[in-house]
Amino acid sequence: MEPIQAAQALDFSLVALFARASLTVKIVMILLIVASFWGWAIIIQKLISLAAARREANRFDRAFWSGEPLDDLFDRLGETPSGASERIFAAGMIEWRRSHREDGALIPGGVQRIDRAMNVAIQREESRLFKGLSFLATVGATAPFIGLFGTVWGIKTAFEGIAMSQNTSLAVVAPGIAEALLATALGLLAAIPAVIFYNKLSGDAERVVGNWEVFADEFSTLLSRQLDGEG
Structure with missing residues (x-):
């Protein structure tokens, strides 16, 4: 009964397990704790930024299809608006105005340049939206290992x-095994939320980017109709 009583007398709290761990295991635990906190910071920031991007896209979509002339909408937003959808629209409008000669005619290849300008703007916003997900x-891939x-x-x-x-009693074996298993637990604690939210946030970001691409196509079509005299 003495080995069992000795094991029961030991402190198995997380702080005590960490304090008794070897230097190498402590470094591993600290890395995993930092990765977990950093991961949660990215998760929270991305949830907020994606929600803001969806709200901004809906707000701009209502303004774009409200019937307000595109030139008036662009003049109201300016060349450097704050929203992602607005910046994509501004990139197209800036190139639209640059592609006209003084007599009002469109420079050859203007529609293609407008498409490229909006695609570059979309890629820039996409890079900003996906930043941190890697x-x-x-x-998620390395923390368990x-x-x-x-x-x-x-x-x-x-x-x-x-x-x-030279003692295999429970009081000698249990603390070391418990300290060692704590590292695996911390690895899983960091990895599981990272994997779950990476998949969710990536899917949400792809849907937002898809909406930007649809808008760019609609905007390009609208400009083409104006050139053809259909708008």
Whole structure:
């Protein structure tokens, strides 16, 4: 009964397990904790930015299809608006105005240049929208293995301690195993939310980008109709 009583007397709280861990396992735990907090910061920031992008896109879509002349809408927004959809629209309008000669005729290839200008703007906004998601993918893929490395190292250290003490009682074995398994738990704690939210945020971002691309096509079609005298 003495080994069991000795094991029960040990402190198995997370702080105590961390304090008793070896330096290598402590470094692994710290890396995983930092990755987890950093991942949650990205998750929260992306949830907010994606919600704001959807609201801005809906607001601009209502303004674009309200019947207000496009030149008036562009003059009201300016060349450097704050919203992503507005910046894509502004890129197209800027190129539209640059593609006209002084007599009002369109320079050959103007429609293609407008399309390219909006595509460049979409790619720029897409890069901004997806920024940080690669970190979530990296955490989701590597955190379990980093935690497993900490567990293997901790178990190795625990077995070394058993060999040196020549004592296999529960009081000697249990603390080392518990400390080692804590690294795996932290790895999973960092990886699972990262994988879940990476998939969700990537899907949401792709839908937002898809809406931008649809708008660019509609805008280009509208400009083509005006050139053909149909608008």
